[in-house]
Amino acid sequence: MSDYVHPYRDTEFVLGELVELERFCAEAGLHDVNGELVSAILAEAGRLGSEVLAPLNAVGDTQGARLGERGVEETPGFAAAYGQFVESGWPSLTAAEAWGGQNLPNVVGTAVNEIWHSANMAFALCPMLTQGAIEALAHHGSAALQAAYLPKLVSGEWTGTMNLTEPDAGSDLAAIKARAVPNGDHYLISGQKIFITWGDHQMTDNVVHLVLARLPDAPAGVKGISLFVVPKFLLDAQGRPGAHNDAQCVSLEHKLGIHGSPTCVMSFGEKEGAVGYLVGEPHKGLACMFTMMNHARQSVGLQGLAISERAYQQARQYARERLQGTRKDGSRFPIIEFPDVRRMLLQMKASIEAMRALALVAAAEVDRTAHAPDADVAARHQGRVDLLTPIVKGWLTELAQEVTSLGVQIHGGMGFIEETGAARHYRDARILTIYEGTTGIQALDLVGRKTLLNKGELLGGLLDEIGETVARLESAGPFAAQARALGEALAAGREARRLLLEGAEADAALAGSVSVNFLMLSGYLCGGWLMARSALRAQALLEAGGGDRAFLESKLVTARFYAEQLLPRTQALLAAIRAGSASIMALSDEQF
Numbered sequence: 144m145s146d147y148v149h150p151y152r153d154t155e156f157v158l159g160e161l162v163e164l165e166r167f168c169a170e171a172g173l174h175d176v177n178g179e180l181v182s183a184i185l186a187e188a189g190r191l192g193s194e195v196l197a198p199l200n201a202v203g204d205t206q207g208a209r210l211g212e213r214g215v216e217e218t219p220g221f222a223a224a225y226g227q228f229v230e231s232g233w234p235s236l237t238a239a240e241a242w243g244g245q246n247l248p249n250v251v252g253t254a255v256n257e258i259w260h261s262a263n264m265a266f267a268l269c270p271m272l273t274q275g276a277i278e279a280l281a282h283h284g285s286a287a288l289q290a291a292y293l294p295k296l297v298s299g300e301w302t303g304t305m306n307l308t309e310p311d312a313g314s315d316l317a318a319i320k321a322r323a324v325p326n327g328d329h330y331l332i333s334g335q336k337i338f339i340t341w342g343d344h345q346m347t348d349n350v351v352h353l354v355l356a357r358l359p360d361a362p363a364g365v366k367g368i369s370l371f372v373v374p375k376f377l378l379d380a381q382g383r384p385g386a387h388n389d390a391q392c393v394s395l396e397h398k399l400g401i402h403g404s405p406t407c408v409m410s411f412g413e414k415e416g417a418v419g420y421l422v423g424e425p426h427k428g429l430a431c432m433f434t435m436m437n438h439a440r441q442s443v444g445l446q447g448l449a450i451s452e453r454a455y456q457q458a459r460q461y462a463r464e465r466l467q468g469t470r471k472d473g474s475r476f477p478i479i480e481f482p483d484v485r486r487m488l489l490q491m492k493a494s495i496e497a498m499r500a501l502a503l504v505a506a507a508e509v510d511r512t513a514h515a516p517d518a519d520v521a522a523r524h525q526g527r528v529d530l531l532t533p534i535v536k537g538w539l540t541e542l543a544q545e546v547t548s549l550g551v552q553i554h555g556g557m558g559f560i561e562e563t564g565a566a567r568h569y570r571d572a573r574i575l576t577i578y579e580g581t582t583g584i585q586a587l588d589l590v591g592r593k594t595l596l597n598k599g600e601l602l603g604g605l606l607d608e609i610g611e612t613v614a615r616l617e618s619a620g621p622f623a624a625q626a627r628a629l630g631e632a633l634a635a636g637r638e639a640r641r642l643l644l645e646g647a648e649a650d651a652a653l654a655g656s657v658s659v660n661f662l663m664l665s666g667y668l669c670g671g672w673l674m675a676r677s678a679l680r681a682q683a684l685l686e687a688g689g690g691d692r693a694f695l696e697s698k699l700v701t702a703r704f705y706a707e708q709l710l711p712r713t714q715a716l717l718a719a720i721r722a723g724s725a726s727i728m729a730l731s732d733e734q735f
């Protein structure tokens with residue numbers, strides 16, 4: 144049996160009860176999409192994930208990608224698995240029909256993507272980046288570029304990459320140096336990009352790079368960056384891959400984890416210059432890239448959930464099997480019976496359920512924006528997407544560090560030994576708070592563009608909605624303690640917002656000093672809000688006599704545990720926010 148099974152009951156609960164997917168689809172005119180179809184899709188994806196991708200996870204870890212004579216050679220078995228993945232139509236799930244897509248809602252694609260990342264995150268990074276490239280081209284590419292590249296990317300016949308990072312330009316993209324010189328109907332690109340995920344492989348007959356570079360007349364800083372499509376193989380007159388472009392992987396990074404995902408140093412224009420085509424307007428590349436980055440940021444948050452789920456399933460199995468206690472009658476019992484092991488498992492489970500709820504609710508906001516009846520409603524939902532994206536990226540990936548670490552702890556010494564795989568999840572998870580913008584960068588986005596810039600309006604709207612859930616908990620008999628816990632966390636959220644709005648102008652270091660604590664507080668609060676809503680729905684279903692009783696009863700327990708053990712963390716985070724910047728800024732650089 145596979146060591147990964149898709150937790151379909153929880154996914155279907157969140158989609159049905161929190162997202163209210165069927166109602167949304169009916170209102171949006173997506174009449175072909177219903178709960179039954181989504182269950183069938185999830186079951187099919189679950190099968191491919193468990194049977195094909197999950198067994199290759201350990202192989203990818205021990206036999207990572209290599210640089211060979213033909214370029215990067217991926218882990219043995221990945222190409223066949225990718226072939227099956229494409230054959231079954233998975234890359235096209237959410238893309239527009241115009242490009243050969245199946246036009247399913249983003250939230251359904253997100254639920255399915257959780258399966259790929261749980262099963263094999265290193266593998267799933269390849270289609271994840273391709274999806275980002277599709278988004279950028281669909282929103283900003285010319286008709287000719289869209290016609291040439293989108294059908295092949297949507298079908299999965301070609302894959303996409305995102306080339307931002309350079310040796311001197313990581314978080315600070317203003318420092319990008321790669322150059323693009325006009326040359327007839329195209330540009331010649333030159334420069335080096337580092338850390339490029341799936342920058343090369345042999346699984347498909349082309350790789351489509353999206354590359355940030357500067358035009359000769361570009362103003363300094365982020366306002367001078369343009370976006371280009373640079374294919375690995377140039378297209379011939381029939382649109383088929385032909386001559387090799389002047390773009391190649393020159394080395395592979397040796398990493399802590401995700402060894403199955405090649406992390407490439409890419410060199411563009413070592414000879415005559417790599418042929419590239421402008422996407423969108425000159426100097427507006429960062430705005431185009433943001434389309435891709437928002438998608439990618441929610442996707443990386445989802446990876447945090449997915450790898451936590453995988454670590455949990457493995458730890459639960461180990462805890463059921465590992466005999467390490469002796470009863471009075473001399474019989475031995477498994478460690479799952481020890482209260483402290485139960486605490487760790489429940490912390491993993493409650494965290495994961497809150498993460499899944501937030502990831503899917505945020506993903507559904509993307510659909511609500513796309514299918515809004517008018518511009519005002521669309522703007523409201525887009526505002527929620529903007530606010531939640533850094534929280535999904537930052538909070539879910541930070542929580543994944545703790546959850547995968549608990550997975551190691553539950554295994555005891557065997558957790559530190561590679562062959563159990565627990566350490567692999569912990570190693571793989573470590574990249575998540577770093578790529579696609581570190582937690583520090585997400586937190587600056589949350590306090591800056593998403594809060595201070597709109598005077599806290601977006602956050603205020605969310606806090607009011609959480610207030611409504613507190614009121615509903617208060618009026619529902621069994622939830623008095625949870626109402627109190629969520630009410631106190633909400634008050635912490637309101638106070639943090641007030642401190643930020645009132646203090647940021649007078650103290651230039653305040654926003655940056657409190658930002659990560661602000662993000663984490665927001666994350667725990669959002670998780671508490673959605674766990675409370677889950678508990679209310681589970682209770683209502685139990686009272687109506689419907690649903691899977693064991694599942695619904697366990698949902699009540701995880702929601703209660705979350706309120707008792709995780710929500711109170713908001714108070715410590717508020718205390719840190721209240722302390723402000725004084726001690727953080729007190730030492731000179733030399734005193735550290």
Ligand SMILES: Cc1cc2nc3c(=O)[nH]c(=O)nc-3n(C[C@H](O)[C@H](O)[C@H](O)COP(=O)(O)OP(=O)(O)OC[C@H]3O[C@@H](n4cnc5c(N)ncnc54)[C@H](O)[C@@H]3O)c2cc1C
Pocket residue numbers: 305306307308312313314315337338339340341398406574577578579580581582583584587
């Ligand atoms: C395995 C892997 C895969 C990757 N895949 C890709 C890819 O496909 N495409 C791509 O373009 N890039 C990719 N990256 C690059 C990745 O996005 C960057 O590593 C990341 O953005 C951080 O940049 P940096 O490494 O230069 O760190 P730095 O920017 O040097 O940051 C170092 C530290 O300083 C902090 N810091 C920096 N600036 C600020 C600030 N303004 N405020 C507060 N704190 C700050 C950071 O939070 C961090 O803690 C990948 C990286 C890895 C390791």
